[in-house]
Amino acid sequence: MTAVTAPEADPLDDLVEELYTDRARAWEAALVTAQTFLDTIADEILDNLDRDRLNADTARIKDPARAADKIRRRIAEGRIDMPRTPDDVASALSDIVGVKVLCKSPRDLTAFTEKLVQACESAHCPIDFAETPVDYVTYPKPSGYRAFHAVLVVGVATHQGIVSVKVEVQVKTRLQDAWGELTHEDMYKPGGALKPTERHSEYATSMATLLAEVDAMADTLASQLEELTTAAGAQASGPTIRVRVVRTGPRYALAVADDGRRGLIPARSVKDAAKSRQRIKVDHYLSVGQHVDVTVDDTDDALYYNVVGPLERTKPL
Numbered sequence: 001m002t003a004v005t006a007p008e009a010d011p012l013d014d015l016v017e018e019l020y021t022d023r024a025r026a027w028e029a030a031l032v033t034a035q036t037f038l039d040t041i042a043d044e045i046l047d048n049l050d051r052d053r054l055n056a057d058t059a060r061i062k063d064p065a066r067a068a069d070k071i072r073r074r075i076a077e078g079r080i081d082m083p084r085t086p087d088d089v090a091s092a093l094s095d096i097v098g099v100k101v102l103c104k105s106p107r108d109l110t111a112f113t114e115k116l117v118q119a120c121e122s123a124h125c126p127i128d129f130a131e132t133p134v135d136y137v138t139y140p141k142p143s144g145y146r147a148f149h150a151v152l153v154v155g156v157a158t159h160q161g162i163v164s165v166k167v168e169v170q171v172k173t174r175l176q177d178a179w180g181e182l183t184h185e186d187m188y189k190p191g192g193a194l195k196p197t198e199r200h201s202e203y204a205t206s207m208a209t210l211l212a213e214v215d216a217m218a219d220t221l222a223s224q225l226e227e228l229t230t231a232a233g234a235q236a237s238g239p240t241i242r243v244r245v246v247r248t249g250p251r252y253a254l255a256v257a258d259d260g261r262r263g264l265i266p267a268r269s270v271k272d273a274a275k276s277r278q279r280i281k282v283d284h285y286l287s288v289g290q291h292v293d294v295t296v297d298d299t300d301d302a303l304y305y306n307v308v309g310p311l312e313r314t315k316p317l
Contacts (some may be wrong), residue, residue: 031167034097038116045115101169138147147172157271245265251282253270255305266304270311
């Protein structure tokens with residue numbers, strides 16, 4: 001009968017475990033700080049707009065076993081030497097802590113990445129780049145992969161002083177993110193179980209190109225919708241009708257009349273009815289189910305319902 005012996009302890013596993021034990025709390029704090037930082041950028045870009053267009057909710061701390069495997073692969077490839085200390089492990093990987101920012105369209109991605117670069121290069125910003133960002137959107141990988149990659153340095157206060165934590169940020173459109181799922185990217189990336197065949201590579205590249213075209217078309221449609229929903233609409237002099245609000249947001253509301261026709265209530269109409277001189281959010285004045293009096297402006301592009309004032313704010317300051 002052959003005796004079963006326990007595998008020898010791997011020094012690298014011990015270093016990774018020690019690093020995770022020492023830094024876990026700081027990493028968790030850095031994630032919160034990084035997400036807050038990214039959210040404030042999104043808030044500024046989408047002030048008075050649909051906030052769902054930018055989402056930084058997806059975040060993670062890499063599994064320690066995967067971190068160790070990635071280091072082993074880099075050692076085997078001759079890219080790094082064997083780490084001697086937990087700090088060496090941390091220096092070898094810039095993606096232990098990561099946040100994904102999903103954008104509704106390419107224009108949102110461009111606006112976000114430009115503002116991110118501007119913020120991190122500012123002398124007044126406490127968060128900096130650990131290295132020069134990589135723009136795989138403008139210059140996709142041969143596989144078709146598209147995303148904007150940046151590594152932030154986030155300072156975390158501890159009882160031993162400020163600890164600098166690297167946080168990788170990937171900025172993608174929703175379709176660019178979907179590409180990874182549709183092509184099973186995790187299975188084919190370096191260290192993955194599968195080696196990409198010529199057919200897989202061809203399909204993946206073609207899918208990336210097609211999705212990029214869809215992204216561009218979505219951008220065009222979004223711009224057209226924004227023009228229509230921000231249009232003032234003529235203050236029609238016809239009869240007043242009563243409509244019911246069925247959807248509302250920062251820039252416009254949708255309402256339905258007794259004849260079943262849906263119309264747009266643009267922000268300008270609400271602002272005029274509220275007699276406000278400031279920028280307003282439509283959903284601060286109109287709520288779903290609310291009935292309002294409107295005049296009708298039936299144009300070639302859209303059916304507008306212009307609110308007949310006065311209109312009071314329904315959401316408290």
